Amino acid sequence: MHRKSVTLKEVARVESYISINNVSHVYSNGVKAITDINLDIYEGEVVAILGSNGSGKTTLVKHFNGLLKPTKGEIQVGGLNTKKEKISKLSSLVGYVFQNPNHQTFLSTVRQELAYGCKNLKMDEEEMEERVKKAVELFELHDCLDDNPFDLNSSQRKEVAMASIMAVSPKVIVLDEPTTGQDHKGCKRVLDLVRMFKAHGHTVVLITHDMNLIGELNCRTIVMHQSEKIADDKADQVFADKGIMELAGLQPPQITTFASKLSSIRQDQTYLTIDSVLKEMEANQKEDVTIGTGS
Template sequence: MDAYISIKNVSHTYKNGVTAIKDINLEIYEGEVVAILGSNGSGKTTLVKHFNGLLKPTKGTIEVGGLNTKKEKISTLSSLVGYVFQNPNHQTFLSTVEQELSYGCKNLNMEEDEIEERVDKAIELFELHDRLEDNPFDLNSSQRKEVAMASIMAVSPKVIVLDEPTTGQDHKGCKRVLHLVQMFKDLGHTVVLITHDMNLIGELNCRTVVMNQSEIIADDKADQVFSDKGIMEEAGLQPPQITTFASKISTLNQEQTYLTIDSILKEIAVNQKEDVKIGTGS
């Protein structure tokens, strides 16, 4: 199977001479959820901004859906890769939620019937029926971020990029983001997450790409990455708190990486059953 996003020997140097990414090779496939982790300045945001043409490679090539990003307009690439910014204020600017939902489709010159169908689907998925006449700037941060996601969903790109989706969210908001990521995947989208939220990645246990000093230093499932102390230390990252907590519980299998409370409770339940069998001699 061919990769939907193919990155070959890509480097990017800004006009001030700073090389933000260097010699990156990466393939992302349809239907994947991929988290890109790294400390500030590691290059993760620079890398992802190449996916929809916001940045062009200084060296190397990136293909999205078979298109060379160097040769395509941002408008063309944006129909394939939707980018939800960390700060929703950077992409919401119209006076009503309904206008925001239809803006991207209109910008791509879709037919009115198709726009209406797509917007109606986004309204249903995000349960925005009662907010259509609201000004996005009258909504709280979580609600504005959902409007930004919904406007991207209306365009229905193959790839959805979420830049720090849980920043500023309370526990309920973080659970909502987890639900939305799973919903995007179930609807057939590829999801790329730029995040520092280790708990979110732990819940997803998705493919995890770690960047450090402009290069990729790890690419594996989250449980494998988080169990590699050398990689985590090199990247300046900490595993989810629950993983650290589990490492202190002597009755748990320390060869296993626990990413969620549920995984710990499941292991404890298994151990209790084994203890009962031994106690009864069965």
């Protein structure tokens, strides 16, 4: 039985860059991983895809660069039908940073890793050098270019993987569980990188369980459950829908739950960050002072 999904309120936009039309995927063992998905992703968006393990979110995103092909339906990426294109061509449009950087890091130096994707796309030497240089500057990798990536810690290896994708400069960058295994400093760095990708004109797709990251971004949020899309809206709207959250087995950021129990702030909005709660408390204090002084 198909459930009615929460629909993102549409605004005037250009044509979608990724268009997913009635897409289903059934694995060879008969498992139906996604069912009748319709979705449009636009240039410059940051889109989070949430869901419990087995909900279909990773299967869905692996269709974006041809790692998987639809069993039913059609996906267009940059005007190309993914069923008809090779992974090598689609990967120049959609870069995929895996959860485990070891799955895409295999060369003996960071410098070689950064250049690999460009070489694979047969860029000329001058363009390749320019792109690698830009990636080095953005990720501040000057001091480790001659290091073996496997001598770096996991956070550094993940940054090398992101930088190697950035060097190719695909329109879409997919980050699969980017904060897994990261400490607070590492999570803050991921948040900054997502914002940097967006500032440089990339569309960013996040597969994540990290509600704090999504809260900080308050980006478009898609929720998957049992192979279906059940929600598509801004994070504050999705997190405020207790029915959707309970159905998908998700918990909002801790600060959201904490804020809902505070009598000192308004409860007609959803608070996603500590800063938003502090700002509201500060505003209420100023209002109380104004009322108390009769101004």
